[in-house]
């Protein structure tokens with residue numbers, strides 16, 4: 001793990017959708033699927049992003065354009081420098097041979113992409129608002145897609161599609177990432193069907209190494225104890241799906 005940002009050159013940039021780009025850089029440290037790095041743009045800020053690709057000696061992060069930081073990142077060109085520290089956190093616990101399913105909502109699919117790379121024959125459910133926002137269409141074949149507006153795949157949410165699949169399929173394990181409301185419902189379905197489940201939480205992370213407490217969820221620091229939690233851990237986390245902490249420190253009900 002690198003504790004100080006290491007400046008790396010952006011080697012390649014791929015357009016994944018109109019609002020998501022993947023930035024590749026050389027970073028030769030071991031990482032587990034689901035771990036994240038802190039990306040630093042000097043004089044601006046530092047933010048967490050999951051590693052979404054490993055290509056030989058290149059790592060990639062897929063970034064959804066949302067606010068000031070991600071807009072600045074989207075304006076970077078090949079050859080520009082960014083700071084990287086990490087990888088941080090606890091990733092997904094991959095098992096060798098279960099019949100498993102990944103459920104990704106929006107940019108949450110970025111966290112699950114390396115899970116799919118590592119395990120063969122994943123059943124993939126990916127949900128987006130509209131067809132153009134579906135990620136990794138060339139990378140992963142045979143995805144079960146859903147969109148809010150019905151422009152591709154099933155018209156409805158990832159939770160609806162997962163529920164539908166459960167009527168005819170049995171999974172031993174589910175890996176999920178996406179909005180916390182979605183994760184809450186996926187976990188509920190898994191609990192009701194006796195399926196093992198791990199989810200990656202997206203909480204506001206400041207330091208990335210467990211000091212500031214900003215990403216607390218019922219006593220668990222998402223940056224070091226997570227971001228991936230299993231169903232047993234989640235059942236003790238009363239704030240999961242219900243309360244979050246804003247960057248000001250204010251606790252708000254979802």
Ligand SMILES: Cc1cc2nc3c(=O)[nH]c(=O)nc-3n(C[C@H](O)[C@H](O)[C@H](O)COP(=O)(O)OP(=O)(O)OC[C@H]3O[C@@H](n4cnc5c(N)ncnc54)[C@H](O)[C@@H]3O)c2cc1C
Pocket residue numbers: 036046047048049050051052061062063064065066067068069070071107110111201202203204205206227
């Ligand atoms: C473990 C983890 C992994 C993540 N991986 C990815 C990824 O692979 N791809 C991706 O596009 N996004 C990822 N995110 C979210 C990403 O960090 C935010 O989208 C980014 O920080 C937004 O910054 P901004 O200045 O552009 O937007 P802002 O306008 O500041 O915020 C837009 C939204 O992003 C959230 N956000 C802002 N800052 C943070 C922060 N420091 N930590 C967490 N959320 C924040 C806000 O709560 C808000 O909902 C991840 C978050 C976490 C916690």
